[in-house]
Amino acid sequence: MKRFLYSLVPLFLFLAARFPANAQVAPTGADTAYLMTIDEANYDSLLNNFYMQQFKRNASRHQNRRASQAYAEFDAIPDSVFIKRLQNMHTVVPMTYNAEVRAFIKAYVRIMSRRLDAMLSLSEYYFPMFEETLDHYGVPQELKYLTIVESALNPQATSRAGAAGLWQFIYSTGKLYEMEMNSLVDERRDPYKSTVAAARFLKRLHSIYGDWQLAMAAYNCGPGNVNKAIARSGGKRTFWEIYSYLPRETRGYVPKYIAAAYIMNYYHEHGLTAGRYELPLHVDTIHLHKDVHLAVASSITGIPIEQLRQLNPQFRTDVIPASSRDYALGLPSAKTTLFIHHEDSIYKLSHDTIAKGSVMSPSASTVVYHKVKRGETYNSIASQYGVTVSNLKRWNGKGRKSTLKVGSRLKIYLPTPKTTNKKEPVTAATQDSTSATDSVAYKDNVATTSKNTPVYHTVKKGESLTKIAKKYGVTTSSIKKLNKLRKDTVHPGQRLRVK
Helix, strand or coil: CCCEEEEEEEHHHHHHCCCCHHHHHHHHHHHHHHHHHHHHHHHHHCCCHHHHHHHHHCCCCCCCHHHHHHHHHHHHHHHHHHHHHHHHCCCCCCCCCCHHHHHHHHHHHHHHHHHHHHHHHHHHHHHHHHHHHHHHHHCHHHHHHHHHHHHHCCCCCCCCCCCCCCCCCCCHHHHCCCCCCCCCCCHCHHHHHHHHHHHHHHHHHHHHHHHHHHHHHHHCCCCCHHHHHHCCCCCCCCCCCHHHHHHHHHHHHHHHHHHHHHHHHHHHHHHHCCCCCCCCCCCEEEEEECHHHHHHHHHHHCCCHHHHHHHCCCCCCCCCCCCCCCCEEEHHHHHHHHHHHCCHHHHHHHHHHHHHCCCHHHHHHHEEEEEEECCCCHHHHCCCCCCCHHHHHHCCCCCCCCCCCCCCCEEEECCCCCCCCCCCCCCCHHHHCCHHHHHEEEEEECCCCCCCCCCEECCCCCCHHHHHHHHHHHHHHHHHHHHCCCCCCCCCCCCCEEE
């Protein structure tokens, strides 16, 4: 969680901010804008991830003209409407309504008009796991909306204070909850493990304060700051009673949470519409027992390396050090059988690739290009592709002290698995157990998806084009193109070419 960065603000600012304990004073426009900057930065970063880039041409682009009009007319909506809607959410955590909450709802209406497609798609992907995990630890399921405030559902989000992951754990709290953090692995970015840690931490905070809103405040700024606010308020024990004694960021934290929960449930009431990104809702994990290089796994399974990185954000480089301890690799469900069939080859080629060392020969590598985005550094780009900063600069003719320019293109060499002229035999067991969707052809000891063998699917009752595409790890647009379909409608018994 984000640590409060303004503890050195002169005392007179705190005195000026004091109000009667029951006062609920809305933040100024400047405060609201400041407190939303982290959200917007996380959203903008999120839109650059693999899925958003891969499918943005296929996803519907919504201008949300109605939303612009609704935003302009927002101030005319009576408070009673918001109160009624929040009450209808039937939550354990109090969905308090006041001027602060209203201000943040309005801010989210503006933000979501450009980012709702991504948020709803990611919520479909992450929220079921959040709900199951929170419920297991006795934490209200609606606290899943904290991840919208913390990270905009971006597992790669990193704050200026060094907090990381969906739930924004700082290093010390991550260690407290047994999360591994080193040069190769950062389990604060592991969606499941970080959710378990967040549930345990929130449960502990609730046991201290007996109030979920105070538990959230402590999650944001630490129990120490909440305890001091309680003491300065004369022993008051609710968030709104100690509001004016809390750090500035924390004062906005609970109202932002309520506003985020509101907008995810009532966005349509404000003229917002959304398409969907095609995320791999069905993901399986493979438990590894030897080191794996993601470039090798990508070459053999045909899964884009960026997709592998997206599904496994806890690994800081492309090397998974599974020879030292058990690690799980997330894969699209349609590809797990293929990975298992060629697991030994993946281990062997990964060993050869990793053994080459950090300096890669361009002649033995695959070239990709990266367009520099605002806020990126040589370190962040090198980490993203699993290469070294020195190599990154050398490949692009940059000196040691060179700086990056937004919009410039960097050449990056990704390792290509060592090949031989000997073809790997396919055993009878492999032939019997390999499905048509996982048909592969061998060339130079590297498995690649066969492009010459078409794969067909007969539509069953209840299946949709989206469901079929996810099953085979392809896009709906590719199926429509192969079958010359104009609409997304399919019928039982219809035979479709999927690959």
